[in-house]
Amino acid sequence: MKKTVAHAFVCLFIFLLYPGTSPLPAQAADKLPQPVLISSAGQSADVAIAGMLCKKLSLQAKSQPLAKPADLQGIGTLMVVSGFSTKGLGAAGVSKEQEMERVKALLDAAREKKIRVITLHIGGKARRGGQSDDFNRLAAEASERLIVVRTGDEDQFFSSLAAGKKIPIDLVDKISDAMQPLGKIF
């Protein structure tokens, strides 16, 4: 009897220690490391707003809308701000194709260097559809967490993608509300 009870305790102990098969990646529960590199996918000016959110949260962060793989040196987390802007592309002096190549290279480099990646979509409806969604999909699929302003997910584009890829997603009502999930994960 004593043996059975001991076995039961050992089993319970092992069960409690076992990490299990959570639908979320193990990393998601952790705090994300700093410094943060904020870059764009689509060259919308929303990068500047993400920079302001990080500043308000006193995060160690720098914005480089045109970041390249070499800029990931010493970076803890890559924050991709997705959304297409023709004015932004013009301001950056790049074409849509060049921007797509840059973002792919940056995300590949982050994966190779095991740098954590999150995506912010804060531009709402104006940064959805058409050309924006190519960048939104690319960034979101490479991320371990999504923070999305709800007006950009009225058609469940991000929610469905997150559910399919088992990526945690925070839907917020306003851009400034993104500070809450950001504050939690950093």
Next chain:
Amino acid sequence: MPLFPIHRIRALLLLAAAAAACLYAGKEFRKMNAPDTILPGQGVSRIRALKDYFPNLEGTRSDSAVYFLESGRPGPTVLVLGGTHPNEPAGFLAAVALVESLRVKAGRLIVVPQACQSGFTCTDPLEGYPQSYSLRSRSRLRTFRFGSRAANPVEDWPDPIIYRHFPSGQQLSGNETRNLNRAYPGKSDGTTTEKTAFAIMKLIRDEKVNLAFDLHEAAPEIPIINAIVTHEKGRELAAGALLGLELENLPYALELSPPNFHGLSHREWGDGTPAIPFLLETTNPVQGRLRGRTGASLAVDGQDRQYRLAQESGRMRITYDAGGEPLARRVGRHLRAIQAVLETYNELHPEGRVELEGIPSYEEIIRNGVGSLLQ
């Protein structure tokens, strides 16, 4: 043969009708030359004109009043330009509201409500725009001209087929020759519009303007509405302002000025002067292609059945609710956005603040109407 056969009588009657129509149209056209009345408030310390910065404008339709609101206390100099496009009344009226109601407690404000004065003397052909609209102010009924997007075509008739921007050489369609917001930095011996742009650039430099706002409106169906467009110098200020505005339920989009698109205020003011430029856009149904009947009430109330239908079918980028896009909402947005940028500036530069007094809150403007901002 009778002296006045019927065909002659008919011809004479038709000629008389045509002459009457021409006289009426000519009289209406000339009415547009009557200047709008702007009543400077207590905050205005002096009034100059664009000719004081570029004497060649003296006596032309492009000269325009420049209002100074000075606190006498140190702080930044802020320029607000309305009426760059006179068919965008919210930009013009927001500037007039500042002249008539604002007091500056620190720093100083310079306001040019009718930057393209010439454009107030005509409307755009084939658009069916109203010639004027009226509002009840705090004391009377005020009527203002609803002008054209560009300067009067008689200034430099005819337009070239292609407009070549000075000095970049950028080419645009010929009618953009008269568009002030494609003419910066301007040219002292150029077209009327280039001369106006030259005078405004000189004003910014001579008065050592730190922050400059150009107030605009755009059609409801285009992506850049309810937006702040800024030069790279203004990125942080605009982002801070946008977050503040969003907390007040006034969502804005942020757009950066493309460096290779020349002639626009947010590009050339930023490149050619020390000022940090901001171009603010609200939504004006009168400019939209989907609009229905166009008249003064559409300019003021912003209510249009066609836009409501477009909203219901999901083709709009803004929320065009049952209230439409009335002037009060658009002028309120402009005034609030200017304040939000200045509040962010004050946070970042506590040593040199600009302090304004006398502008009601956005909610008060909605409740009491644009007229409540005017004398």
